[in-house]
Each structure stands twice: as structure tokens, then as C-alpha cells.
Amino acid sequence: MKKLVLIGATVLSSIALAACGSSNTATSKSPQTSKSSAVKVSKPKSQEYRFNNNVAEIRDVKVEITSQKVIPAGEGTNSGEKPLLAFWYKVTNKTNKEIDPTSAWLAIFEAYQDTSKTQENKLEVGSLPDEKYLNTQTENIKQNATAENAVSYELDDTTTPVILKAHQGIDGKKIGEQKYELK
Known part of the structure; x- marks a missing residue:
């Protein structure tokens, strides 16, 4: 039940971050007699x-991302049947928008494990890997402040590397990816 409430709260918070990835273009309006053109500001x-x-x-x-670790099924906070790849990270809110550590992560990252010859294998978010963040993972971060948190993904195996893909926010353009070997 806690997991469902957390996921629901995270989705709602993530919607607020959706605008983070959009780019702004400013154009200058000038009288019809002027020959100036639009100016892109970014x-x-x-x-x-x-x-x-x-x-x-x-x-x-x-x-x-400050560290990552594989947590075997049934160990520590992992009460599930699958092993988890856990990431510990720091989030800095560079604006005065309401941003929390969990929503920031979910708005930017998706994890994949290439275990299928024919389909992309997007990993499911797992349980919170570090209980010390239980009460702070959805608390808003003040402007220019940094908060720590952790997240995990359910692995299909413990040998195939995980690709973490980053985007400019929910449904935003891809800005990069990194491969994480499972140790």
C-alpha cells in the first residue's frame, strides 16, 4: 500500500517537473517598418x-549519482523476488519550483537492461533501497539547495549491464545515457 501511495504522489509531482525539459525561445516584436528579425534567447x-x-x-x-549497488532478492530492504540495482544520488533544485528528490529522478531517468533480442526491456522501479530516505523522498527541495535520496530498479538478471537514459524532463528529448556494470 505504501508503494502505491508513493508512486501516486511521485506521478503527481512529476507532472510539475514536465515543464522542466521544454526550451524557451523569445522573439522580439517590432513595428512593421523595422527590419529586425526574431532573436533566439537560450x-x-x-x-x-x-x-x-x-x-x-x-x-x-x-x-x-553518488553510488550504485546490486541488492539481492530478499536482502536488506528488498523484500521482492527480483534483485535490485540501487542508485544513491543528490538533487539540486536550481529554481523556486516545487521539486522533490523522487520526482526529479523519475522525470529525468529511465533504466533499461538488454536481455531480449527483439524488444527493449525497460526496468520497473523497485522498492526504496535505503530507509533513511523514507520520510524525505517526497519533500520539496528549497531553491539552490541539495537533497539526497535513493532509487532502485528490478533487474531481470545480475550479469547484463543496465543502461540509464536521461531526458530533458518527462517526454523530453534524450540528453545522454550511461552504462552501469552490475558488481
Whole structure:
């Protein structure tokens, strides 16, 4: 039941982050007699949106993966039947928007494990791998502040690497991917 409530709250919070990935273009309106043209105002994509060296950054949020670990089925907080790949991370809210650690992660990342010859294998989010974040994972982060959290994914096997794909927010363009070997 707790997991369903958490997922519901996360989805609602994630909707608020959906706008994080959209880009803004400003145009200047001028009188008809003027010959000025539209001016695009934005940072270069390479600086504004990126995912490399365990750091994903979009306009409103920065997420830094600090560690990862495989948790076998039935061990620690993993009461499920599948092993988990857990990620610990820090989230920085670069705006005054309501952003929490769980929603920030879910708005940016999707995990895949290439265990099928014919289909993409998107991994399901697993249980919270670290109980110390139970009461803070959905708390809003103040502007320019950083909060820590953890997330896990249910693995299909413990040998095939996991590909973490980052996007500019929910349904946003892909900004990068990284491969994580299972240790």
C-alpha cells in the first residue's frame, strides 16, 4: 500500500517537473517598418542539458549519482523476488519550483537492461533501497539547495549491464545515457 501511495504522489509531482525539459525561445516584436528579425534567447544545449560522468543537468534540476549497488532478492530492504540495482544520488533544485528528490529522478531517468533480442526491456522501479530516505523522498527541495535520496530498479538478471537514459524532463528529448556494470 505504501508503494502505491508513493508512486501516486511521485506521478503527481512529476507532472510539475514536465515543464522542466521544454526550451524557451523569445522573439522580439517590432513595428512593421523595422527590419529586425526574431532573436533566439537560450543557453547552448551542451551546457543547459547534459548527462555524463554520473551527472544529469537540465534547466531546473541537477542530479548527481553518488553510488550504485546490486541488492539481492530478499536482502536488506528488498523484500521482492527480483534483485535490485540501487542508485544513491543528490538533487539540486536550481529554481523556486516545487521539486522533490523522487520526482526529479523519475522525470529525468529511465533504466533499461538488454536481455531480449527483439524488444527493449525497460526496468520497473523497485522498492526504496535505503530507509533513511523514507520520510524525505517526497519533500520539496528549497531553491539552490541539495537533497539526497535513493532509487532502485528490478533487474531481470545480475550479469547484463543496465543502461540509464536521461531526458530533458518527462517526454523530453534524450540528453545522454550511461552504462552501469552490475558488481
